[in-house]
Amino acid sequence: MNSNYNFEQRSRMDRAKGEVKKIKAFYSHVLVFVVINLMIVVLNIQALEPGESYFHFENFFTLTFWGFGLLVHGLSVYLPNWVLGKNWEERKISEYMNRYKKR
Structure with missing residues (x-):
């Protein structure tokens, strides 16, 4: 019993x-993401001609696509607990362990 408890606690x-x-x-x-995109903004602003607008798609290309990747990364970190519940992983592990015991 004690070794089982230690295993569960370690797990x-x-x-x-x-x-x-x-x-x-x-x-x-x-x-x-923030540091690199701030550097890109500064470089892009320095490269502007007098009177030229900053708002061109190419100035937001990295921000947009990397931002999408960052969003996906964030969802992969936080969303599973929000959608499936905090104990989902533990319940699934117990379910599979019980299946393997029956075999």
Whole structure:
């Protein structure tokens, strides 16, 4: 019984560490996104001719497509718990473990 408890606790700890790692990776992605896009904005503004408008599609190309990728990354980190519930992963693991015990 004690070893089973240790296994469950270790398993939960591993899953928690995995979740924290995913969130940390997402935050790092956000930070790089902001820094790089700010640099692009500054460079684009410096390259403008006098009186030229900044609002051209090519000035927003990276922001738009990378922003979409960032959105997908964020959804992959936060959406599963929101849609499936916090205990979904644990329930599914228990379900599969019970199936394997029956075999």
